[in-house]
Amino acid sequence: MVNGLTLSNTFKKVVMKMRNKKNSIFNHLKFLKPGERINDGFTEESPRSREWEKMYRQRWQHDKVVRSTHGVNCTGSCSWKIYVKDGIITSETQQTDYPTTGADFPEYEPRGCPRGASFSWYTYSPVRVKYPYIRSDLYQMWKDERELEKDPVKAWSNITSDPEKRSKYVKARGKGGFVRANWRDACEMIASATIHTIKTYGPDRVTGFSPIPAMSMVSYSAGTRFLSLIGGNILSFYDWYADLPPASPQVWGEQTDVPESADWYNAKYFIIWGTNLPQTRTPDAHFMVEARYNGTKVVGVSPDYAEYEKFADIWLPARAGTDGALAMAMTHVILKEFYVDNPTPYFIDYAKKFTDLPFLITIDPHGDAYRSGRFLHSSDLNETQNLGDWKTVLWDGNSNSVTVPNGTQGHRWDGDNKWNLNLEKDDGSIIDPELSFLSMAEDTLQVEFPYFAKEHGDLVTRGIPVKHIKDKNGKELIVTTVYDLMMAHTGVSRGLPGDYPIDYNDEKPYTPAWQESITGVNKQHVITVAREFADNAARTKGKSMIAMGGGTNHWYHSDQIYRSILNLVLLTGSQGVNGGGWAHYVGQEKVRPVEGWQTVAFAKDWGSPPRLQNGTSFFYFATDQYRYEEKSEVTKNNWGGKYSEMHPADVNALSARLGWLPSYPQFTQNSIDLVTEARKSGASSNQEIIDSVVEKVKKGEIDWSIENPDDPRNFPRVFFNWRSNLLGDSGKGHEYFVKHLIGGEDQVLADAELSWKPETVNVKENGAEGKADLFVSVDFRMTSSGLFSDIVLPTATWYEKFDLSTTDLHPFIHPFNAAISPPWEAKSDWDGFREIAKVFSELAEKHLPAETEEIVTSPLGHDSKDEIAQPNGKILDWRKGEVEAIPGKTMPNFAVVKRDYPNVYQKMTTIGSALKKGYGMKGIKLPGDKVYEELKERLGVSKREGIGKGNPDLYTDIKAIETILLMSGASNGKRAVEGWKSLEEKTGQKLTEIAEGREEEAFTLGDLTAQPRQTISTPVWSGLEKDGRRYSPFTVNTEYSIPWRTLTGRQSFYVDHEMMLDFGEGLPTYLPPLSKGPYVKGEKEAEHDEKSITIRYLTPHQKWGIHTMFTETSAMVQLFRGWQVVWMNEKDGASIGLKDNDWIEVYNRNGAISARVVLTYRIPRGMAYMHHAQDRTMGVPATTVGKKKRGGTHNSVTRITAKPTHMIGGYSQFSYGFNYYGPTGSQRDTIAIIKPLKEVNWLEN
């Protein structure tokens, strides 16, 4: 035996021994007895018992397996098996029972990643919030006050109105000292603060932040339903996270619509461009990997040798932030080779039907040259068309004339049924859109194009072919096509005069040689990839795909980077094709059963208009970041300047005033008082009240809150943070949050005095600190957000409640199910907010009369007639007298809203009858009568006394789930068919067949728990899912001729809003990344003797957590280096004396961080990665620079940099939608300093 190995005895003997009971001494002795020798005497078969093997078998045995998922913004939405043994959650593995994708196709199993696999750790971990906690200073004060004052609302008022008392508990935030409380006290304090705030300042000073409903839509709705009913302010997240690609609304009029990941397998050429699929789309990556075995070529673009480069055939190492230059050069190659040198019929047909390339643009004189203007409208030529201002025109080659095709913005709202893409006139004749005037040009004009890559100048002048036509007044207009502008702009000469490059090697914009100097990517590789990408699309009719994400999207100029990349998929006819088009994945924004969800979430069944505020603008003012603005040198150019040089705060105020973006709080005056005053002064009808308020606004007697952010009346007094770690994670400009919103210990190092100041926004000498009266977090773990909160409420984990989750990346709706009931004092979010609402209603009886009325303003909304409010995209400011102030036209909509505060609880827990009037979204209308009756049946009716009695019952999270499923097309076939019917009316197209085969399907929670189901095609989404097809966006548009929700109804290359043109961004172009910081001129820099390096600071998503979630789990901590770490190039590290794992500090004017360094050669010099969201709760010592406090989060050196063009509204696809349009919280344009940290100080008391 000694020389050999022991094989245990033959199979039969073994099994026998496994069962029999044995004397253990005898067993040990057996070892001494020789067994049978085999293998040339080398191996011995042992007769010993294997009874002990039961030990491991018992570990694997469990009592039940529960289907649940993880409510984290990762886009995974994976279905998991949760194992429960002896009443304890032991572990989890992925479900593998997805409906098949087809016989010859990879399946979705197993979906799930290491982070999700570590989740069960939280259940019994020491970071678990088990009870309600309140900070001792506040709790003591509250108890004292309540002894003296019976009325809790008055008690709260007494505390917060006393500056000394208020300051005491505000200053204690973030400094420990939590004590265990109970739900009743916590709810009473929250309800009192809320009521006090509504009475004193107005309901829009109560604000809630909870992101990404798709990750747990019922828990999201718990808080937003409450806030909607009281008139609170609900913040957006997708734009705030910079996950929204503003290019999507700009190009398509769509928030985001992308292929499910299985569709990657259909792609035949796949470029991965700034999205780390293996790391951040972990459960999906295999579709890309496996496609390669099916013949797909993969190209990777990233500045570092990212994980996905492992799967690439070619790595294009473009410098960080220069992706737009690379894409512009590829655009140049494709236009030249596939449109000019060798016109490709598939591409040209596609461009004519599905893009704005054939549409006509006016050419206006500008100095000695010309510049492109706006789209030519049918109203320019004659008055024959209803809404002619909104009908764009093209040149029909068949009739040789200017023609109005169907499907434009005007057709959407003119009441007719011609909102479709059929190239057919009323008389049946066929339209042949001309792409170019080259062969029929009446003239060639030199047109100026903006140019921003600063080392090369800022204007390019190139010849384009034009036609002269007469307008309705006989005035001569010069026009050309978008196509001809694109050719000139990208530098494809077609023999025309002007400053065109000679060939690919000419370093003029936008050739492959030109890009090489900017991106560092070999021009030959660029030519090859562009050529292959297009050739592949020509061969496969569009199966060329580009995956993009945070790496390309989280920039200030994200929209331009994206538009340049989108050129490639639009020009190759790849969009709206399975296996083709863009594949943008940042943020789990897709709520598939959206019609039902938004009804529940925003209490639309009670007709309570919610206040839906865009997050970035809110935080920009609420955290006073507008005070520290830095004027960027790079945006300066000889182009425009009217708006591009304006302070973003001023543009945002303009935007609010003109009805573009929402702005809550609305006015410095309480919105309830405004109605009371109007009534007092004689207004009786709603219209009279509105007229009187608008008149005062016009006169400046009512102040805009946005222009007075530091007026105490405009503070966000009560703040709810749930399903979120706002302060440890997404809060760009973390230190400003701590200083101004929280009033805690901050490390803001910027000097407001030296910063760029706005003109219309009032800057007070000292910014307000600690604006929130009450900051509440609801969580199951203690994060930075919890640490800075006044109250932390314990919530159920994802294995302890019922909910729903969906994602872009697969077509299923996954349930959460409780594997165990919430332990300790945890409550699900639904139950928690219901408790708050109950106490709120009790207290409201006395303080807020049932018939309270308030004024609610709302911006001009996308998918409503508001999107044709402001013609020509011309900016006209009523305040300057440029236009009359008309609500809903030139300024926000105004409404008088009744709030029934004592009945908030009743309304929370039942479905309101306003639902009967119908519901819907994105312009799709669904009848409500039948649904209301069906809900009664499915949910039962409420038997609780009050106004909700007899209504469908919404008391539990399970009932909310059933409501959502029943009301939405994706989960209910009847709703889907009704939706398609609604779209038929507008488009005149036959559509119901898309869903008819599945009309009888009606998913319930039980169905989804038994096995995942593939969602049903519904018109609120643009992909076709029938016949087991993989979801690919815009296939409805391309296959059923449905227009995009844009000005032309087509996919847009050109956008003509005045502000876009002022910024030089009418066409996709390259703008270099900003270089903000590290300081502004004159600011005092941190003093130290160490060597330091100034570096581009990037925060890509990490491998060991999803945002801050999972980062604490024992597995995630130990699978890398613990927290916090910053990656950088080893030569850069060596230049300041760093060795791997040394302590460093990272700082700039925004704040300071302490962390350890990870050195590598995988990352190029000049940039550092501090992966997004490691939080500052684990292993963070003090900094030695700045204020020498606890080191910050990854967002301590970033700040909000809002792009004014994202504030446009009231103009077609540039109209507000919640999470659809608005400035993004981009954070990659940051420059920071890194130095060694020599001394580790844990700041122990």
Added chain:
Amino acid sequence: MRIKAQVAMVMHLDKCIGCHTCSVTCKSTWTNRPGTEYMWFNNVETRPGPGYPKEWENQDKFKGGWEYKNGKLRLKAGGPMSKLKNIFYNPDMGTLDDYYEPWTYDYANLINSPKSEHLPVARPQSMITGKYMDKPEWGSNWDDDLAGGSEVVPLDPNVQHLQEHIAMEYEKTFMMYLPRICEHCLNPSCVASCPSGALYKRDEDGVVLVDQEECRGWRFCMNGCPYNKVYYNWNTHKAEKCNFCYPRTEAGLPTICSETCVGRIRYIGVVLYDADKVKEAASVEDPQDLYEAQLDCFLDPFDPEVIAEAEKEGINNEWIKGAQESPIYKMAIKWKIALPLHPEYRTLPMVWYVPPLSPIMNHVTNEDELNTDGYIPTVDQMRIPIEYLASLLSAGDTEVIRKVLLKLTAMRVHMRSVNVGGVDPLSESKLLEEAGIDVETVEEMARLLGVAKYNERFVIPTGRREMDDDLYYQQGACSLEDLAPPEGVVTAPFERRN
């Protein structure tokens, strides 16, 4: 001939996304308890890099596996005499520094912190000593994605061996992932190293286990295993190791690491081999011949003679069918695209690997070169040096690696030509010829690697309890044996088979 069946695994490294899901699900199931903190029955290594434990491939240091010396196969760490001499001190065993000091955080401080002057923080704490530490210094995956760069990468024994081939520069960066479990070898040196005879290889499925009742904690297995895949539980003072999830495979389920592998890189199936050939195979002189020698141990499950012999050994029809449908048989034996990890250790490992493809080097810019083989880059342009892969998977024989990469490339080119076109037929057929593979095989390969359905990745016949003599008794009594009547009392209504 003495036929045995083994449930074996192939990992397709080209598909590995380096996500570590396998490690986490394995850990939650098997090693999430005191004494096992540093144990990763399954771990994933970024390569090039030193792996876990650090430099485990350095057998000059750990003396793992077998060596062939003077015509004899013997343990590298020495035979029974040297074992006995060193029984209280094993000079080759890894230390805590080779593994790591597992750490946690003082999480409770976040909630319990009394009122203080600063933001509370959870400080790192050693899970061994309980003491605060300023920062962790090493971990099981410390060098993930080339973290540590040229301070750490050169510790990779394969790199040391091939220094001149690897440039640690941004432009020339390459990396790959190497997930590792116990190899469940045909010739396990851990078993031979154990002075107590506590380790054994199961007869019915080849799983190598440490008997938790017999282990005496001598720890010779820890470094006796050249893959360093046996760990010492400091709480129970016994060795533990990957058990190939036998409680699951016995039920026909894949191992946890395979079931949860979201890159879908793992395949499990039955392989038949001739146990009488093992010693001979492990004893070939030239390490580069070990791969072929191990292949020679495997038996063709379609061969009637093999089938007859297997039946004689009690391997039933379902297991033979399993061997015939086994993805392992296809990948390792039939197509020869999977290779053993470090065959030179002579343990005849049974977890095999398909080597990864990689992007071309960026200095390849010639237009014609870029277009070779219809969009798919050629093997010789790839980034990962073939010598590096050979050092891992073929005892340095680069031709073996090149052949596999050619097959994978030929598969991609052929599938592109079928699905897209635009591939020059002449260059395609030349490539197929060079790879030594036909169209039918290539298409079958594309299906198993690409489409890779669950029941094609995992073909696992269940454990054969029908061999037990009293299933009726078991049916009612299993897990309640303590309450069941003592032996000898007849409870079965049927006659007992004896």
